[in-house]
Amino acid sequence: MDVRDLKHLRKELDEYMLRYADCIKTAPSRWHMRTYVNGQIGKLERKSIEPIALDAGVPVRTLQEFIDLHCWKEDAVGNRVQHLVRDRHGDESAIAPIDETSFHKQGKKTVGVKRQYCGATGKIDNCVVSVHLGYVTGNFHTLIGTDLYLPEEWLADEDRRREAGIPDTVRFRTKPQIAVDLIRGALGNGMRFKYVPADEEYGRSGQFRRDVAEMGLIYVVEVPTSMRGWLRCPPLMKQRVRTVLAPGAPASRSVEEIGKGKGRPEQAFHVKDTGKGAVVWRAKAMRFFPWEDEFPGEECWLIIARNPLDDEMKYFLSNAPKDAPIETLLHVAFSRPAIERLFEESKGEVGMDHFEVRKHIAVKRHLILSMVSMLFLAEQTQRLRKKKSGLDDLPGPPSRRRATGPPHHQRRANSPA
Numbered sequence: 001m002d003v004r005d006l007k008h009l010r011k012e013l014d015e016y017m018l019r020y021a022d023c024i025k026t027a028p029s030r031w032h033m034r035t036y037v038n039g040q041i042g043k044l045e046r047k048s049i050e051p052i053a054l055d056a057g058v059p060v061r062t063l064q065e066f067i068d069l070h071c072w073k074e075d076a077v078g079n080r081v082q083h084l085v086r087d088r089h090g091d092e093s094a095i096a097p098i099d100e101t102s103f104h105k106q107g108k109k110t111v112g113v114k115r116q117y118c119g120a121t122g123k124i125d126n127c128v129v130s131v132h133l134g135y136v137t138g139n140f141h142t143l144i145g146t147d148l149y150l151p152e153e154w155l156a157d158e159d160r161r162r163e164a165g166i167p168d169t170v171r172f173r174t175k176p177q178i179a180v181d182l183i184r185g186a187l188g189n190g191m192r193f194k195y196v197p198a199d200e201e202y203g204r205s206g207q208f209r210r211d212v213a214e215m216g217l218i219y220v221v222e223v224p225t226s227m228r229g230w231l232r233c234p235p236l237m238k239q240r241v242r243t244v245l246a247p248g249a250p251a252s253r254s255v256e257e258i259g260k261g262k263g264r265p266e267q268a269f270h271v272k273d274t275g276k277g278a279v280v281w282r283a284k285a286m287r288f289f290p291w292e293d294e295f296p297g298e299e300c301w302l303i304i305a306r307n308p309l310d311d312e313m314k315y316f317l318s319n320a321p322k323d324a325p326i327e328t329l330l331h332v333a334f335s336r337p338a339i340e341r342l343f344e345e346s347k348g349e350v351g352m353d354h355f356e357v358r359k360h361i362a363v364k365r366h367l368i369l370s371m372v373s374m375l376f377l378a379e380q381t382q383r384l385r386k387k388k389s390g391l392d393d394l395p396g397p398p399s400r401r402r403a404t405g406p407p408h409h410q411r412r413a414n415s416p417a
Helices: 010-018 027-041 049-056 060-068 074-089 152-156 158-164 175-188 206-214 255-259 326-333 337-349 360-388
Strands: 098-104 114-118 123-137 140-149 195-198 218-222 228-230 236-239 242-245 267-274 277-292 300-306 313-318
Touching: 010 027, 010 360, 027 049, 027 060, 027 360, 049 060, 060 360, 074 123, 074 140, 074 360, 098 114, 098 175, 098 195, 098 337, 123 175, 123 337, 140 175, 140 337, 140 360, 152 158, 175 206, 195 326, 206 218, 218 326, 255 277, 255 300, 255 313, 267 326, 277 313, 277 326, 300 326, 313 326, 337 360
Parallel strands: 195 218
Antiparallel strands: 098 123, 114 123, 123 140, 218 313, 228 277, 236 242, 267 277, 277 300, 300 313
16 A cells, blocks of 8 residues: 555545444544544654644644543454454454564553563563454454553552552453453454464463363464473373373473484475565474473474574474364464564554553553554555455455465555545
8 A cells, every 4th residue: 555545545534433433432532533543544753642633633632631531442442343354354264373562661650561571672671561463364464452461560569550540350461361361352252263373472381272272273383492292192190189190101302302303304395475485494293292280281283393594493383183284384383473564564554652651541542543543554455455456345255265374564655544
């Protein structure tokens, strides 16, 4: 999508915003939401409240109050994003990647801020972290779920909780627990997808993998080299109320040790296409029992992949059926960078990292409205792509072809609608 395209989207944006009207109680608040989204998709270099308000000719204080104080149902707005994606782009074979992103912040007042690993700066830094659920099918991709990660020390400090407006009902959750809640929420809203890829932060969690499997989904998650387990389930025995390894059972091995074994040959697999051509990795797959709480977990796939260009190694676990094509699982595994590109787009194009608000509800609302803006741009990009190629420009379900990885990245230019 280029600037000339976006200059003619006022009508489309008005119609799009009407789909959220019942989530916003009053007409002024509905207009402020439209102003906020228009500022996010427009030409502004900085897309925080003040420049958006000044560009729209409204009092800065008014837009601040809309984000921080007005009574409107932000959760309903987030649910509506999922309803729209479900109805207009639903695909039962879609991929729903999970990942987190960070926002570098100064000071100590912004809700959730602490010194932790910050992807934005590539080091331990002062930042806020949020966990997100993406949706990828064909050449369509967008964010469909978002939630803040709140460190334990924040939730244990009553003064900080009160100052940031964190509700009493909010309890500490790990990032994998937040991810599970996002997935459950999406399924509860009628979203349908088949695969859940994630990085080591989530793959190392046995509870995360079990929860995803219990929801009837197929995970393909990266795990650290230290992940241990067995290629054959060792004998077990009951010891009071615990299940333990029987005497003489073979010791577990790390996936790195297993990968160095010579028993299984590698095969070449085409994992995805890029602007520079096909990406091919060499891989071998085997059935595996991961170490879970001192005894073997459920049997799954262990996929050991090597990049022949630089010998980079990656290790994946998947609960896919025994007859699942390994190439398909590799496609899913290597589709996870799609959500990283969504983070780049949401920060570069709608200013998801430009927020200067501090309270819990304000940051939450900003993240949800950024999701609203991203969906609008994704739909308009798809519509204009179809129009230019001579296809029907009405949105609708994509063809039910097998998902084979993330769509090719195309940067969208911005202009006010």
